[in-house]
Amino acid sequence: MRIGEPRAARRLTDPAYLRYQYADDERLRVRIETHRRYSENPASFTDWVLARLAVTAGDRVLDVGSGPGGYHAGLSRARLIAIDLSAGMLANVGVPRAQADAQALPFRDASFDRVLCAHVLVHVPDIPHALHEMRRVVRRGGRAVIVTNSRATMRPLFDMQNAIAVELGIAEESSVAARFGLEDVDVVREVFPTARVDVYEDAFRFAAAEPVLAYVSSTFVGLLPADTRAAYLGRLARRVEAVIAREGVFRVPKRSGCFVADV
Ligand SMILES: C[S@@+](CC[C@H](N)C(=O)[O-])C[C@H]1O[C@@H](n2cnc3c(N)ncnc32)[C@H](O)[C@@H]1O
Numbered sequence: 426m427r428i429g430e431p432r433a434a435r436r437l438t439d440p441a442y443l444r445y446q447y448a449d450d451e452r453l454r455v456r457i458e459t460h461r462r463y464s465e466n467p468a469s470f471t472d473w474v475l476a477r478l479a480v481t482a483g484d485r486v487l488d489v490g491s492g493p494g495g496y497h498a499g500l501s502r503a504r505l506i507a508i509d510l511s512a513g514m515l516a517n518v519g520v521p522r523a524q525a526d527a528q529a530l531p532f533r534d535a536s537f538d539r540v541l542c543a544h545v546l547v548h549v550p551d552i553p554h555a556l557h558e559m560r561r562v563v564r565r566g567g568r569a570v571i572v573t574n575s576r577a578t579m580r581p582l583f584d585m586q587n588a589i590a591v592e593l594g595i596a597e598e599s600s601v602a603a604r605f606g607l608e609d610v611d612v613v614r615e616v617f618p619t620a621r622v623d624v625y626e627d628a629f630r631f632a633a634a635e636p637v638l639a640y641v642s643s644t645f646v647g648l649l650p651a652d653t654r655a656a657y658l659g660r661l662a663r664r665v666e667a668v669i670a671r672e673g674v675f676r677v678p679k680r681s682g683c684f685v686a687d688v
Contacts, residue, residue, distance in 0.1 A: 432596055432597060432598055433597070433598040433599065433600040433603040434600075434603040434604045436597075436645060437547050437548050437603060437604050438548060438549070438550050438604070442645070442648075443510070443511075443548060444511075445647075445648060447492070447509075447510075447511040447513070447514055448511060448513045449511075449513040449514070449516070450492060450493040450513070450514055450516075450517070452643040452644075452647070453492055453493065453514075453643075454493065455639055455640065455642075455643040456640055456643055457495060459629070459636055459639065459640045460629075462636070463629045463630060463631055463636055464627050464628070464629060464630075464679070465627065465628050465629075465630050465676075466625070466626070466627035466628075470625055470627070470681070471495060471496055471499060472499065473625055474496065474541070474543065474570060474572055474683055475496060475499040475500070477570050477623060477683055477685050478500075478539050478541055478568070478570045479539075479568065480500060480502065480503045480538075480539055481502075482502040482503075483502070483503070483504060484502075484503045484504065484538040484539055485503070485504045485506075485536065485537045485538050485539070486500055486503040486504065486505045486506070486537060486538065486539045486540070486541065487505075487506050487507075487508070487530070487532065487537045487539070487540045487541070487562060488500075488505060488506070488507045488508070488541045488542075488543075489508055489527050489530070489540060489541065489542040489545060489555075489559065490508070490509055490510070490527055490542060490543070490544075490545030490548075491507035491508065491509050491514070491515070491518060491522070492509060492514050492543075493514060493517060493518065494507060494517075494518040494519070494520065495543075496541060496543065497518070497519070497520055503539070505520045505521070506520065506521045506522065506523070506532075507520055507521070507522040507523075508522065508523050508524070508525040508527075508530070508531075509522070509524065509525075510524065510525070510526055510527070511524070512524045527542065527545060527546070527549050527555040527558065527559075528549060528550070528551055528554050528555050528558060529558065530558045530559070530561070530562050532562045533562070534561050534562065535561075535562065535563065535564040535565065535567075536562050536564070537562050537563055537564065537567060538563075538564060538567045538568075539563075539567060539568050539569070539570070540559045540562060540563050540567075540568075540569040540570070541569075541570050541572070542555075542559060542569065542570070542571045542572065543570075543571075543572035543683075544572055544573060544574070546571065546573060546604075546605045547573065547601070547602065547603070547604045547605045552604070552605055552612060553612065553615060553616065556571075556612070556613060556615070556616040556617070557616055559571075559616075560616050560617060560686075560688065563688045564688070565688055566687075566688065567687075567688050568685065568686065568687050568688065569617060569684075569686040569688070570683050570684070570685055570686070571613065571620075571683055571684040571686065572681070572682070572683040573602060573605055573606055573607055573609075573681065573682070573683070573684075574601045574602040574606055574607065574679075574680070574681045575602060575606050575607040575608065575624070575680035575681060575682070576600070576602045576603075576606040576607075576608055577678075577680050578601060578602065578678070578679045578680045578681060579601065579629075579677050579678070579679055580677075580678070581675075581676070581677050581678070582599075582629075582637070582641075582677045583599040583600060585661060585664050585665070586599040586641065586646075586661065587599055589657055589660045589661060589664075590657075592660065593653060593656055593657060593660075595649065595653065595657070597645055597649075599644070607622055607624065607680070607681070607682050607684075610622050610684065613684045613686065616686075617684070617686030617687075617688070619686065619687050620684045620685065620686040621684070621685050621686075622682060622683075622684055622685075623682050623683055623684075623685055624680060624681075624682040625680070625681050625682045625683075626678070626679075626680055627678075627679045627680075627681070628676050628677055628678045628679055629675075629676065629677040629679060630674050630675075630676055631665065631669070631674065631675040631676075631677070632669065632673075632674055632675075633669070634661070634662045634665040634666050634669070634675075637661065637662075637665050637675065638658050638661060638662060641658070641661060642654075642658065646658070
């Protein structure tokens with residue numbers, strides 16, 4: 426943690442916040458389900474990522490920070506191992522798994538054909554070190570795919586949330602890529618010189634406020650004192666409903682993607 430780092434960035438690596446978010450998969454599943462139900466891009470993001478991982482039968486694949494294993498159904502032909510810092514996240518993962526830190530992978534050098542690391546590095550205190558660890562365990566000729574969001578993602582929602590936070594005097598900023606985003610290609614290329622950036626454009630389309638409130642409640646907002654949280658969500662509901670009344674839909678552009686790094 427660096428002095429002067431924005432609060433949203435500090436929260437992303439705060440152990441207490443990580444326990445709240447990831448002790449089990451309940452909150453993450455709310456967001457995964459929101460993406461599944463309310464995204465306008467008909468192409469599945471999971472399939473888009475897996476196409477870039479380009480696994481062939483029998484490949485040794487490591488999923489770093491696997492969470493509940495959202496990519497695993499598409500990797501059934503691989504010899505897959507999942508690691509995550511949270512034992513609770515791994516509870517229902519049906520492939521060989523280990524509780525481990527992305528900054529200290531418990532594997533020998535060059536022991537994997539492919540490494541996947543999806544939406545994890547924002548939470549890792551020493552991102553370059555985790556990148557070096559991934560580089561270390563990929564064999565020559567192998568590939569790492571590192572998935573993250575753009576700092577530009579979900580702006581209409583985050584702008585609304587940040588305005589509400591100011592109104593209520595809450596020193597919390599909304600952002601999902603404050604520490605690591607698609608813009609950080611230079612950080613990745615320090616370790617994987619050939620890394621390229623592939624971008625996946627999408628948008629949420631909300632015709633009612635309820636799924637927006639569920640999504641937001643699964644973030645730091647769920648930790649606010651009950652009366653502040655109620656005020657926050659009430660204000661958010663009114664703003665979202667006003668957009669829907671005016672425009673028919675609350676559309677929230679999303680930009681995410683991955684670094685594809687051949688070794
Ligand atoms: C947003 S979830 C992503 C889960 C999964 N990769 C996906 O895309 O659905 C972030 C995951 O990273 C894990 N995580 C956070 N810090 C980690 C670390 N230092 N090492 C390994 N996993 C970590 C969390 O426990 C959580 O399961």
